[in-house]
Amino acid sequence: MVVPFPSDAVVAALSGLVAAAATVLLTVTARRRTGRCRATHRLLAGAGALALVSLLIGLAAQLGVLGHQRAGSGGHFGWATLVSVGTTLSGLAVCVWLLRLPGAASTVATTVRLALDGLVMASALWFVGWVLFSEPTRLLGSATPVACAPILLATVSTASTAGLALIVTLRATPRRRLAVFGLGTTAVNLGGLGVAAGLCQGGTTLVLASAALLAVGLLVAALVMSGQAPPGQVEIDLIQRDGEYAIAPMLAMATSAMYHLSQDGRFDAWGIVAGSVEGFALVARQHLTLRDLRGYAGRLAEREAHFRELAHTDPLTGLANRRGLLGQLHGWAGQGRPHVLLGLDLDGFKIVNDMRGHDVGDAVLAEVGRRLRDNLRPGDVAARLGGDEFAVLIDGGAVEADRVAQRLLEVLGQPYDQPDGPVFLSVSIGVAEPSGQPDVQLLLRHADLALRYAKQRGKNRIEQYDSAYDQLLRRRTTVEHELRGAIERDELRLAFQPVASLPSVRPVGAEALLRWHHPELGNVRPDEFIPLAEECGMIAKLGAWVLHQACHQLSRWLADGHDVWVSVNVSPRELHAPEYVVQVAEALRAHRVPPQRLVLEVTEHAVATDLDELIRRLTALRRTGVRIALDDFGAGYSSLGQLRRLPIDILKIDHSLVAEHEPVRPADREGPPFAPMVDIVMRLGHQLGLEVIAEGVTNPTELAAVVAAGCRFGQGALFGWGVPAEHLEAMLEAATSPGMRRAPAQRAVDTRPEQEEHAGGGASEQATPESVNQHVGAVDSAREMRQA
Template sequence: MHTPPGMIGAAVLSALVALAAGVLLAAAARHRAGPHRQAYALLAVAGAVALLTLLCGLAVALNRSGQWPQDPQGVGWPSVIACGTAVSGLLFCLGLLRMPGVAGSVGSAARLALDGVILGTALWFVGWVLTSEPTRLLGDATPTACPAILVGSVSAALSTGLAVIMVLRVSAPRRGLAVLAVGITVATFGGLGLAAGLCQAGRTVTSVSAVALAVGLLAAALAVHRTDLPGEVAIDVIRHDGEYAVVPMAAMVGSAIYHLVAGGRFDLLGVVAGSVQGFALVARQYLTLHEARAYARQLAEREAHFRQLAHTDALTGLANRRGLLRALHRCAEEATGCVLLGLDLDGFKHVNDMRGHDVGDAVLAEVGQRLRGNLRPGDLAARLGGDEFAVLMHGGPTEAGVVAERLLKVLGGGYEQPEGPVFLSVSIGLAGWTDQPDVELLLRHADLALRYAKQRGKNRIERYDGAYDQLLRRRTTLEHELRGAIERDELRLVFQPVASLPSVRPVGAEALLRWRHPELGNVGPDEFIPLAEECGMIAKLGAWVLHQACHQLSRWLADGHDVWVSVNVSPRELHAPEYVVQVTEALRAHHVPPQRLVLEVTEHAVATDLDELIRRLTALRLTGVRIALDDFGAGYSSLGQLRRLPIDILKIDHGLVAEHEPVRPVGRDGPAFAPMVDIVMRLGHQLGLEVIAEGVTTPTELAAVVAAGCRFGQGALFGWGVPAEHLEAMLEAATSAGARPSRSAPEQVKPGVGHETPEPVNQNVGSVDSSHEMRQA
C-alpha cells in the first residue's frame, strides 16, 4: 500500500519548517554574546535534537506503507522518537533556566526547577488518570505497546510546567518569553504525539504531531531570534509561592478522587507520581524556608550596618552626635560616673578658607585618629559636626583633667599636609554629672565650659562653673537688648578731653560710647563693644557714633570753639569698603572740616592685614581726616610697619606712662622724665608724627611727659569722659581764662620737682588753632 499524498505533504512541510527553525536557532546562538550565551546554545542544541527526532520520525512514517497501525518489528523506532523528545525537552528546560534574567543564583534556579516539577507532576498525573483505566480518554489510540513513551510524557510535562511557571512569574513585557514557552510546549508534545502515532495511533496523529513539532520549533526559534533579554523573573518567597503549590496539589487530589470514584486503581506509576509531588513540595518549602532565613539574616546584618552608620561619622570614623547621645543615655541608665569633654578646633575656618576643604577634611580625619589613639579603653570620642568634637570618659574630674591636658598637647601639634603643615590649637570644656544624671544638662554644661574657654583666649581647658549660666544669660540678654538700643535712645556719647601741654587747655576730645539700659543699668563698653563685634552690630553702632560726634563737633565749631574730635574705628568697620563713603557723607552732612575729625585705629587692626589696612587708611586720609594709631606700645606694630602706615598721630599707651617710674637725667638738675615716652616722642618726631600721651593720672606723670617733650596729653588728670555740655563748659572756661588779664588768670600747675610752685601760664585759647598745633612737631 502506498503512502497517502496528504501525509507526504505534511512531512515535507514539517521538514521545511523544522529546518528553518533549526537555522534560526543556530544563528541566534552564534550571534549571542556575553555570559548568557550558554542559554542560547542549549536552546539551539535542544532544537537540533528535536529536528533530528522529527526527521527520523518522518522517515519511519514514510517508509511504512501498509504496516499501520502497529508493527511489532518497528516498535524500536517509536521508542527512539520518544527518547529524543525527552532529551530535547530536558535541554529546553535547562536553556530556559539559563536564560538571562531568569535565575540570578543556583538557589533561584533550583526553586524554579522544583516549581516546574510540581506543576509538571500534577499535569502528568492528571493526564495519567485521564488516559488510563477506567477513563481511557484516547480510547484505542492510547499507546500501550511502547513503554518508552512514558519517558517522553514525563519530559513534556516537566517542560510544560517550567514554561508555565516562568511565564506566570516573569515581569512585563512577557510576550517574548511566553512565545518561547508555548513553542517549547508545543514542540515537546508534538514529539510525544509523533512517537505515539508511530507506535499505534495511526497516520493522522503522526502527521498532525509532526506539523505541531515543526511549528513549535519555529515559534521557539523566532522568539529566541527576535527577543532581547526577558524580564526579571519575580521570585517572592513571601507572597506568591503558595499559589504554585496549592493549585497543582488540588488538581492531583481532585483527579485522584475522580479516579477512585470511577473504579480505577493506583498502580506503581500513580504512587511514584504522588511521591515525586510530595518530595518536590517538601524540597521547595525547605528551599523557601532556607531563603527566608538567609534573607532575614541579611536584613539583620544590613540593619546592624545601617545602625552603625547612623551612629558613626563618615569622615573621621568616630561616633557622631547620635552615637554620643546613645552612650550618654546608657551611662545615665547605669548611673555610672562619667565626664564629658567638649572640644573645638581654634581657627579651623581659616584652614578651609586658605587651604581648601580637602585639606580641612584631611586635618579632621587626623584629629579623629589622634583622639582614638590617646583615649583609655571604654572612653568614646565623637565628632558633633564641623570642627566640634566631644569625648565621653568614665571616671571623675581628676582623671578627665589629666586626659584633657594630654589632648590639649596632642591636638595642638602640627598636621602634615602636602602643601605644608597646618597648626591648630584646641579649646576644651569639661563637665560632669550634677546631683542626678541628666544628659541634656551635661551637654549644656560642657558646651558652656567650652564657650567660656574660647572667650578667655582659646587653647585652654575650662571646667564648668555655675557662674557660666549667669554670664550666658547676661550675654544673651545684652545681645538682644543691644539690637534696639539706638531706636530706644539708650546710647549716648561722652567726651574725654585732650589737653595741650603744659598749659593743660582742652584742645580736643575723644568720643566714647556709653549705654544705659533702663533695667540693666550702665553697661560698660568693654562688655558690649566685643559683643557688638561678634553679633555683627559694630558697623551700625560705629555709624551712629560717627554722625553723633560730627554733629556735636559742628555745634562746637559754630560756637567758636577751636577743637577737634576723635572717633574710635573697629577693624571690621575699617575693612568695610563702604566706610570711606560713610565718613565723607558724615562730614558733608554736618558741615565739619575734615581736619577736625580724627579716626583712631588700634594696633590690633595692624595685625590683621597690613596691606589692606594701608589702602583703607590712605583712602581715608584723602578725604582730609587725620589718622591716629591708638595704644601704641602695647600691641602688635613694629617700627617697620610704623614707617609704612599713613598716620598722623601716635597715642602712647598709658602703660608706657604709668608703669615706668620717671628718672632724672644724669648729672643734671631738672624735672624727671619717662624714658619710654621720651623714646616714642623722638621716634614720632623723626617720622613727622604728633604724639599724645594717654593715661596721665598724676602730676608726676604729667611732669614726666612734659619733660619728654610731649605736647598733648589725655587721662584722668585732665578729666574723664563727660557729657557734651560739660566739655563745652570746660572749653568756654578755658577761653574765658585766656581772655582775662594775666593777674586774674588762674595759675596753671607747671610740673616740677618736689613741691615747687610753677609760674602762671597765660595763653589765649581762642587764638590757638588746635589742628595747626597737632601738625607742628
Template sequence: MHLPSVVATAAAASALFALVCAGSLVASARRRTGATRRAHRLLAGGAAVGAVTVAGGIAASLAVQQHVVHTQHDKTSLGSLLAVGVALSCGLLLLGLLTLPGAAPKPAGALRHTLDGLVIAAALWFVGWVLVSKPTHLLGDHTPYWCKPLLMPAAVAALALGVSAITAMRAPRPRRPLVAVGVGVTAAAAAGIGLAGGVCQGMTLLADLSAIALPAALGLVVYAARRADRPEVDDEEAAVDGDVTQRGSAYAFLPMAAMATSALYHLVRGGDFDLVGIVTGSLEGFALVARQWLALRDVKAYAERLQDREAYFRELAHTDPLTGLANRRGLLSALEDEHVAGASAVLLALDLDGFKNVNDLRGHDVGDAVLVEVGQRLRMNLRPGDVAARLGGDEFAVLMWARPAEAKRAATRLLGVLGGPYEQELGTVFLSVSIGLASCATVPDVKALLRNADLALRWAKQRGKNRVELYDVGYDAKLRRRTTLEHELRGAIDRDELHLQYQPVVMLPSVRPVGAEALLRWNHPVLGSVGPDEFIPVAEECGMINKLGAWVLHQACHQLSRWLAEGHDVWVSVNVSPRELHATCYVDQVKEALRAHRVPPQRLVLEVTEHAMAADVEELIRRLGDLRATGVRIALDDFGSGYSSLGQLRRLPVDILKIDRSLVVKPMVRVIVELGHQFGLEVIAEGLGEQEEMAMVVAAGCRLGQGYLSGWPVPAEHFEARLDTATSPGARAVAVPVQAGPGQAGPGQVDHVTRNAQNVRSVDSSHEMRQA
C-alpha cells in the same frame, strides 16, 4: 507522489533544518560570554539531540512503513529510544531556558523555578492520568497503556509547560523572548510525544508530522534565544530574587486544587490509584515541601539582609561621612545608651579657632582635609571606650570616661595635639582649639550635660581661646546676665539710657586740653551702670555694634559742632570697631554725620585699634583710604599691642599713633615717638596715670598725652567748663617740670611746644569699642 511520501520528504528536510538550528546556536555561543554562552551551549546541545532524534524517528517511521519492523515489541523498543532522545533533548533545552539571563537570577533561582514548574507539571500529569485511566478512559481504545516509554516525554512536556509558565510570571520585563523559548521547548516536547507514540502504535503519519513539528519548535527556540540576550545581573540585584514578598501563590494553590478535585472525582467514579497515580501525588507533595523549605530559607536570608541593611543604615545615620567619627545623633545615642547622666564621665566640647579663615582663604577642600586630620588625631589620642564625634562644621565633642581632673589633663594635651601644624598641598595650616568640659556626675539628664559643655566652651572662647575651661555654676549667672544685657541693649537708645563722656587729650607738658575722646556709657534703671567692656562685646555678638556706632558718631559730631560754634579750638575722636569698618556703608555714614552737624572733617578723628590688623590688611587699607579721602583723620590705637608691623605702619593711611600703655616705659617710648615722627605722624601717649610717666613721655618728645592724670572721662558740660577755663583770660598753662633732654624744650620753651600742639589733627581712641 502519495501523501505519506511527501510527508516523509518534508520530515527529512526538517531533520536537516534541526541540524542547522543546532549549528546556529553553537555559532551564537562562541560570540557570547558568561551565562549567555552557557545557555546557548545547552540550547545547542538540546537542538543537536533533537535533530538526531528527528532523524531516528524518520528512519523508524520508514522501517514501520516498509514492514522492516513489524512486531509490537520492536515498535515499542524504537519508541522507547525516541522517547529517551526527546526527554534528553527537552531536558537540555529546559536547562538552557533557565540559564538565559533574566530567566532565573542565579542557580538557587533556577532551582526554585524548577520546583515551581514541577508543582504545575505534577498537577497536569495527575489530571491527565485521571482523564485517560479508568473509569474516565477519555481516549477509549486509543489509550496507550502498553506504551510506557511515552511517560518520559509526557513528563518532560508537562515540566516544560510548568517552567515556561513560571518564567512568564517571574521574569523581568521584557519577558516575551523568554516566554517564546519556553513555548518552543514545550512544543518540542509535545512533538516528541507524537514522534515516539506514532512509532509505538505504528501511526507513521503521526510520526512524520511530529518529525516536522519538532524542528519547527527548535527553530522557534533558536529565534527567541537570540532575542533573549540582556545584561548580566550582579549578585546584589540577584539577591532581590529572594524577596518572597513580591511573589504570588496562585501557581501552588491552583495545581493543588486541580489535583484534589480530580482525585475526588476519580474516587467518586469508582477508580483506584495505581503506582503512577501514587508516584505523581508523592512527587507533587515532595515538590511542595522542597519549595516550602526553599521559601523558608529565602525568608530567613531576606530577614538577615534586612537586619544587615538596618544595621548599616543605623551606623550610617550615626556616623559623620567626612571624618568617620560619630555625628550628633551618634553622640546622643551613646549618651543615652551608656546612661552617662550621674556617671563618672566628662563631655568635652571642642571648637577650632579661626577655621572659617581656612575655608575662606584656602578653600573648602583644604578645610575638609583639615577636618579629616582632626578626626584622625582625636581617634589616635583617645582611650578605648571614649567616643569622639563631629557635631557639625568645626565643632567636635568627646565623651570621656574619666574624672574631671583627669579629663582636664587630657583636654590640655589635646590642645597641643590639635594645635599642631596641618601640612596640606597648598601650604601649612595653623589652628588652635578651645575646649569646654562638663562633668556628667552633677547633671540630671543629657540635655543639661550638653548645655553645660557648650557654656564652658563659650566661656573658653570669650577668655581668649586656645584654652580649656571646666564648667562652673557661675557661668549660668553670667549667661543670664548676658542674655539680659542683649535684650535690654536693643532698646537702650530709644529709652535714652546711653550717653557719652569725654576724656581730655592734653598738650604736654602744659596739660591743656586740645581734644577729647568720646566714651560710651550705659546707665540702666535696674542693672545700674554697665561698663563698656561688658556691653560692647555683647553688641558685637548680637549685631548691635553698627547701630551703636552710628549713634555715637552723630552724638559726638553734634557736641563737637557746639563746641566749635562757641569758639573752642578742639577736636573729638570716635573709635571704630572692625565690624563697622568693614561695612560698605560706613564711609557714607561718616559723610552724612559731618554734613548733618556741619563739622569740618579735620576736626573728627576715627580711631582704629591695632587688633583690626588681624583681619584682611589690604581690605583695611582700602577702607581707611576711603575714610581719609573724606578729610577726617585716622588714628591707630593701642600701637604696640601685637598685630601691626613697621612695614604695615608705612602702608597704613594713618595720621596719629596712640602708644599702648604697656609701652610707656623709658626705652620704648622714645623709640616709638621718634619712629612716629620719622613717618610724619603725631604721637599720643595713652594711660598716663603718674607724674613719672608724664615726665618720661615729655622727655621723649611726645607732645600729646591722655590718661587719668590729665583728666577723667567726664560729661560734655564738665569738659566744656575745662575748655572755658583753659581759654579764659589770665589762664596759664600748667607745665609738668621735666628735665630737658637733647633737642627737647626747656622751661623757657613751653609756649613753643604749646603752639606746635595746637596744630595737631583730631584723634579718638575708645578702649571699649576696640574690645569689640
C-alpha cells in the same frame, strides 16, 4: 509496500519545510548576536536542530511503513526511541536557555531555586498528565499509548520545559514575548511526544498532527527570538510569590489524585514517583527559602547594627555623635556610674575654614578625633557634637577629669600639619559634674556654660562649672535682647575723652566713646555689650550710629568755632565690610564735616586678621580725606614691616607702655624722668612720618616722661575721662580765649593741602615744648597732628 495518500505526504512535507525554515531562522539569528547573547542563541539553534531531526526521523519512519504496520504491534519502537531522545535533548537545551536569561542565573543559589520551582511545576504537570492518559481516564481513547516505554523521556522533557517556561514567564518582565516563546517550545515538545507516541501506536493521524504542532511551535519560537531585544528579564522574588508557586501545583495534584480515585483508578509506581519528586522538590525548595530568609535576617541584623552605629557615630571623625553621647550618659546615669563631662571647643576654627578652606578644616577635625582617641583612657567616651564642638565623658571623678582635661589642653593645642602649612589652634574646655539627681540635659547645659565661660575669659583654658554661670548667662541673654532695641529707645549716648596738646594740656581733640544706660540694667559697660554686638551681628548698626552722632557733634563744635577733631573706633568687622567706605563718605557729607577733622581708630589686633585686605580698606578710607590712627600700639601683633605698609597717620601708644613701665632718670643728664619705650616709639613714628599720641597718662610723672620723649599729644585720666559733649565743650571754651577762637568761615576754608604746606614751613615750631606752650592760643590741631 503501500504508497501513502498524497494528503499525508503534503502534511508531512509542509511540516518538514516549516520546521526547517524555523531552524534556519534560529541559526541566522544566533549568528547576528554578539557576546553572551550569541552563545545562548546558538543553544536555541541547536535545540531547534534536534527538534527538526526528531521530526524528520518520525515522519520518515511513519511514511515508510504506512499501511503495513498494525497499531500497537511495537514495530516502530526503535524509531520512537530516537524521536523521544531527540525531543528530550531539545527540551533540555531550552531549559538551559531559560535558566540563562538575564537575572535568572545571577548566582548559583538563584539558579537552583529557579530549577526547583520548575521541577515542582513539572512534577505537577506530569502527574496530571499521567492521571488523564492512564486508566481509567485514557483521554485519547484507543489512541492513548499503553506501556510505551520510549515516550517516558519525552513526557519528562515536555513537563520540565512547560513547567520551567511557566515559572520563568510568571517571573519575567515583560511577559508577553516570553509567554509566546514558552508556548512555542511547549508545542515543540508536545509535538515530539505525540510523534513518538504515534509511532508506538501506529497512528498516522497522531503522528502527522503532532508533526504539524511541532513545526508550528518551532516557527513561533524562532519568530519570537528573531527580535532585537531579549524576550524578558527575570526578577527573582523570594518572599511574595513563592507561596503561590507552591500552592498551585499541589492543588492541581491533589485535585487530579481525588479525581483519579473517584474513577476507581489505581496509583502505580510512576504516579508514586511523580508525587515523591513533587514532595522532595517542595521540601528542598522551602529549605532553600528558609536558608535564604535566615541569611536575609542575619544581614538585616548586621545592617541594623551598622545603621545604628552610623546613627550614633560622627562620619568625619569616627567619634560618637550627640545621639551616641546621650545614650552613654543615660546609661551611666541609670547605673549610678560616677562620671564627669568635658565640653571642648576649638578656638579660631572658623578662621581656618574661611582662610584655608573647608577641606583643610575637615582634615583638622579628623585629626582632633584621632588625638582624642589616642589620649583617652579605656572606658572614656569622646564625641563630636557638631562643627568644632566636642565632648568627652570621663569615667571617674573630678581628679581624673582634671588630669584628662590638662592633657587634652596640651595635645589639642599642638600644630596640625597640613600640605600647605601647619594650622595653629587652641582649645577651651568646660568641666561639669552631676549634682543631685542624675539629669543628663542639665549636665550638658552645665558643661556648655562652663565652656562658654572659658571662651569669654580668654580661651585656651579650663573652667569648672559654677552656679554663678547661670546668672552670667541670664545677664548675657538679657543684655543681648535689650541691645537690639537700644537705639530705637534712645538709650545710647556718646562720651568724649579729650586728647590734650602737650605740654599745655589744652584739649585739641576727643575720642568718641559709646555709653549705654538701660532703665532696668543701669549702666552697661562697653566691654560687656560691644563683644555681644559683634557676636550677634549688631556691631555694624552700632558703628553707623556712633559715626553719625560723632560727626553731628563735631559739626556743631566746628560751627561754634572750636578747633577740634573727633576720633571714632572702628571694629574689624566694620572695616572689612565693602560698604563702610561709602558710609563714612555719606556721614561726612550729611553733617558737612571736613574729612581731616575725623579720625578713624583701628586696633592693632585688626592687623592680625588679613593685612592685605586691611591695607586696601584703609587706603580707600584715606582717599575720602579722613585720617587713620593705629590704636593700642605695642599691645598686639604689628611689626615694623607692617607699619611701613599700613596707610596710617597716627600711632596711639598703648597705656601699658606708659603706665606699666616706671620712668627712669638718666644718670648722665639732668631733666625730667625718661620713658625708654615711649622714646623708642616716638622716634619710630617720626621716622615713618606719623604723629604719636600717648594713651593712659594718669599722673604728672608720666606726663613729664612723655613730654621729655617728645610726644606732643596725650590722652588719659590726667586730662579727663569720657564726659558728655557739653562738658567737653565747656573745657574747649575754658581753654580757648575769645580772641583766638576761629570763625566758622575760617574753619570751612581749612583744608589738608594748606595744612601740609604750613607744616612744611613751620618745622621750627616743634623744636621745644616751651615754644608750643608760648603759642598755645594759636595752635591749629589739624596742623599739629600732621607735623613730624
